[in-house]
Amino acid sequence: MITDSAKISIPNIDNEMKQQLMDNGTIKNFKAGDVILQENSYIKTLPIVLQGSLKVMREEEDGKEILLYYIKAGETCVMSFLGGISNDKSKVKAVVEEDSEILLIPIHNAQDWVSKYPSWCDFIFKLYHKRFEELLSVVNAMAFQKIDQRIVELLNKKYQLTGNKEISVTHQQLADELGTAREVVSRLLKQLEREKKISLSRNKITIL
Amino acid sequence: MITDSAKISIPNIDNEMKQQLMDNGTIKNFKAGDVILQENSYIKTLPIVLQGSLKVMREEEDGKEILLYYIKAGETCVMSFLGGISNDKSKVKAVVEEDSEILLIPIHNAQDWVSKYPSWCDFIFKLYHKRFEELLSVVNAMAFQKIDQRIVELLNKKYQLTGNKEISVTHQQLADELGTAREVVSRLLKQLEREKKISLSRNKITIL
DNA sequence: ATAGCTATGTGATATATATCACTGACCTGT
DNA sequence: ACAGGTCAGTGATATATATCACATAGCTAT
Numbered sequence: 001m002i003t004d005s006a007k008i009s010i011p012n013i014d015n016e017m018k019q020q021l022m023d024n025g026t027i028k029n030f031k032a033g034d035v036i037l038q039e040n041s042y043i044k045t046l047p048i049v050l051q052g053s054l055k056v057m058r059e060e061e062d063g064k065e066i067l068l069y070y071i072k073a074g075e076t077c078v079m080s081f082l083g084g085i086s087n088d089k090s091k092v093k094a095v096v097e098e099d100s101e102i103l104l105i106p107i108h109n110a111q112d113w114v115s116k117y118p119s120w121c122d123f124i125f126k127l128y129h130k131r132f133e134e135l136l137s138v139v140n141a142m143a144f145q146k147i148d149q150r151i152v153e154l155l156n157k158k159y160q161l162t163g164n165k166e167i168s169v170t171h172q173q174l175a176d177e178l179g180t181a182r183e184v185v186s187r188l189l190k191q192l193e194r195e196k197k198i199s200l201s202r203n204k205i206t207i208l
Numbered sequence: 209m210i211t212d213s214a215k216i217s218i219p220n221i222d223n224e225m226k227q228q229l230m231d232n233g234t235i236k237n238f239k240a241g242d243v244i245l246q247e248n249s250y251i252k253t254l255p256i257v258l259q260g261s262l263k264v265m266r267e268e269e270d271g272k273e274i275l276l277y278y279i280k281a282g283e284t285c286v287m288s289f290l291g292g293i294s295n296d297k298s299k300v301k302a303v304v305e306e307d308s309e310i311l312l313i314p315i316h317n318a319q320d321w322v323s324k325y326p327s328w329c330d331f332i333f334k335l336y337h338k339r340f341e342e343l344l345s346v347v348n349a350m351a352f353q354k355i356d357q358r359i360v361e362l363l364n365k366k367y368q369l370t371g372n373k374e375i376s377v378t379h380q381q382l383a384d385e386l387g388t389a390r391e392v393v394s395r396l397l398k399q400l401e402r403e404k405k406i407s408l409s410r411n412k413i414t415i416l
Numbered sequence: 417a418t419a420g421c422t423a424t425g426t427g428a429t430a431t432a433t434a435t436c437a438c439t440g441a442c443c444t445g446t
Numbered sequence: 447a448c449a450g451g452t453c454a455g456t457g458a459t460a461t462a463t464a465t466c467a468c469a470t471a472g473c474t475a476t
Binding site for chain 1: 471
């Protein structure tokens with residue numbers, strides 16, 4: 001399958017590598033809300049985000065969940081990488097955040113390339129490291145910060161993702177991503193509005 | 209510097225690789241409590257634990273901290289790996305848990321070997337993955353579990369580390385590792401003792 | 417325009433954990 | 447055996463968050 005080379009823009013990936021990605025991968029389009037990777041499912045492909053973004057969540061049986069990090073354009077899901085190789089079931093859920101175009105690479109290719117192409121190996125290592133630091137900051141937030149600070153940081157992350165100060169999200173969604181209750185989020189958001197840091201309307205929060 | 213080959217037992221590391229480790233590494237001994245890696249310090253060596261164990265903590269400025277995971281014999285600190293390469297300051301603190309013998313590898317060697325020796329690359333990737341999952345379980349614990357459950361799991365981890373049901377630890381240490389207060393731990397331990405799950409004495413907790 | 421749905425606002429109350437204040441128990445060095 | 451330190455036990459209280467219960471607001475389809 002031949003895909004459009006122009007679409008693949010990954011930092012520090014050389015042309016030979018890019019050719020491999022094009023020859024072996026398949027491009028698919030997804031809509032916001034689509035689930036790319038289910039918790040406890042087996043992993044057969046490595047998703048590389050070409051456009052849009054995914055969010056990766058950890059989920060508890062009872063439906064409670066918490067946001068781990070976002071996967072942006074030019075990045076991939078490291079959990080899929082070694083998880084796929086060791087034939088693990090996925091321990092996380094990946095959901096499309098913004099409408100996305102995703103390049104799916106068979107997991108065995110992704111593995112082979114590590115020893116063949118230094119730029120690929122480097123790409124994977126750098127991402128592992130980035131995710132590791134992001135997870136660390138989740139741990140940090142949960143251990144040392146109160147929920148109001150965490151809400152502010154989450155809103156800022158969403159702003160950075162899209163560059164838009166108008167964030168389309170419900171209180172329930174924020175509560176889910178923070179692993180808390182909707183009422184808690186509503187109250188704290190109201191407080192932030194009183195402090196003139198944000199303004200609230202239905203399905204939308206605007207950063208001031 | 210030539211070190212004793214017999215001491216180096218790392219799963220799936222071949223002899224050529226082992227020779228490299230011996231030729232380029234230095235063995236040092238540390239006592240329980242020694243700090244191997246300070247938060248915010250630069251990283252110049254990759255520590256491989258030959259005997260004993262380390263614990264890796266995340267620390268907040270005000271002295272509050274939380275346990276991330278243990279590094280056991282035959283393992284290394286992945287945070288040091290790419291952190292060292294990108295010349296990052298360490299975001300974690302590593303403390304010797306049990307008296308340890310540690311092989312220190314210059315960080316540039318560790319990096320070079322990734323492309324030269326597939327077994328080394330594999331070793332590093334597998335560890336990244338393992339740590340990733342451990343961090344995930346820390347996130348999980350903090351998000352979804354109450355402190356009493358977390359104490360029980362921490363005691364079990366410590367038991368698995370040494371194989372000894374008598375655990376030498378103070379309530380303060382447990383509180384630090386869980387990121388909570390000593391009184392909270394004392395009360396919950398007392399409760400566990402009433403339930404006949406453990407028995408308490410000064411500096412020691414015995415799992416029943 | 418109405419019905420029905422989803423999202424939000426908010427009081428009341430429950431619970432887990434954090435903090436403060438103090439006591440006594442145990443250990444170590446002299 | 448005593449002094450001074452560290453460790454553990456525990457009441458009282460404060461705080462953050464979770465849960466329950468309900469009211470109202472805004473959107474959507476007919």
